Amino acid sequence: MAIKRDNHTLGNSDSDSQNTLRAHFIQLDKLLEQSRALWQVRAFEAKALPWAAQFPKLATTLWALDDAVLDTLDAEQSALVDALSPALQQDLAALGLDWDLSLLISSFAELSLGSDIGSDDIETATSPRIDLTELAHFSAHIKGRKWEQITAFVQHLPDAGLPVLEWCAGKGHLGRLIAKARGVDVLSLEWQAMLCEEGQAFADKWHLSQRFICADAFAIEDKADENTAHQTNPFCAQQQAVALHACGDLHVRLLQLAVAAGTQALAISPCCYHLIQANQYQGLSTLAKHSALRLSRHDLQLPLQQSVIANPKQQALRHQEIAWRLGFDALQRSSRGIDAYLPLPAIKQSQLSGEFTEFCHWAAAQKTVNLAANIDFDAWLEIGKQRQRLTRRIDLAAHLFRRALELWLILDRCCFLQESGYRVSLREFCATSVTPRNALILAQKSSG
Known part of the structure; x- marks a missing residue:
């Protein structure tokens, strides 16, 4: 079920233009507040879909997706919304909730229809005058x-x-x-x-x-x-x-x-x-x-979690790195007897050409974690891969709202400028x- 925008709400007439950006901010603010459970999450710290009980249809739909299609869906916002919004709509109906999911595919270009700056005010050059x-x-x-x-x-x-x-x-x-x-x-x-x-x-x-x-x-x-x-x-x-x-x-x-x-x-x-x-x-x-x-720095990274640039090799290395990090995270929790996430520093791409065992020893040294001598590193790597399947799905649900959050942030800047004359x-x-x-x-x- 594709979600369609009602362009009338954006305001196309001159009388609407002054309030278009402000009104759209208010709509986005309401949606983001309603949906915080789905996007204001830390996937690395989760052991299950944290909202599965509240949104069971969405959870089932996510687990039914083949791992091979996740990157393709994640790269295109409209495809992602089309894939997940029907299940989310079912969950909302069961809960008696009414969210404006059309805002998930809001376009900056659409908002220019309600521009405060008209074509008569400013001439826009069509191309640089340079040979x-x-x-x-x-x-x-x-x-x-x-x-x-x-x-x-x-x-x-x-x-x-x-x-x-x-x-x-x-x-x-x-x-x-x-x-x-x-x-x-x-x-x-x-x-x-x-x-x-x-x-x-x-x-x-x-x-x-x-x-x-x-x-x-x-x-x-x-x-x-x-x-x-x-x-x-x-x-x-x-x-x-x-x-x-x-x-x-x-x-x-x-x-x-x-x-x-x-x-x-x-x-x-x-x-x-x-x-x-x-x-x-x-x-x-x-x-x-x-x-x-209330947005933390972690929350503010959500709009940036869309890559249309990475090639297949880069994507494979990124998935490998995340699996390794999650595998070590499970290992360090067991080794320390403390069920808490330990953030690791950035690694060089060359480290990913080595073995998972070497990565774990490097990470343990970075965080002063004592590792036993008889560790089955393959087992911990498998745990990391399974946790990665989970985190990718938590992130995918959160990414439904990345465009809405970015537009919220941008409209905050726009409204500030409007308030400033x-x-x-x-x-x-x-x-x-x-x-x-x-x-x-x-x-x-x-x-x-």
């Missing part, structure tokens, strides 16, 4: 998928005719293309001096109006000194601030500083919501601050096959 020969130089040393993201971002960037601030610029690949394609001044902020030097050298070589400043984004004060603006705070009102996949608190800091400066236009693609300094998520908008949801649009700037983090927040300071 193929020059384009080859600009894309040198940039991985293909990353270059696709950069060019798609620029194609959707409103041509505001303003100088641009590139936030968390790295070597300034995005800013470089903007400077060339749009013919505007670009100020690229990056905290690593070496990257600034490399980016500036390229800009100078190609006579681009791009300048780098080396600064710590978290050390910038909210209010700029007019006499030393680019030294203490690079934000100003007559400016367009852009960020492509600035992580966690970094893009949140951009929003806060831009709002404080009254920056006229923003274009941001958020990423890595879990990379925050606080232990729990701090809402930006009034709606999020009043929400009953901006007209806001949300859209997809590229296909999920290029990157699942394909949401683009566009904001323009209201004139009134």
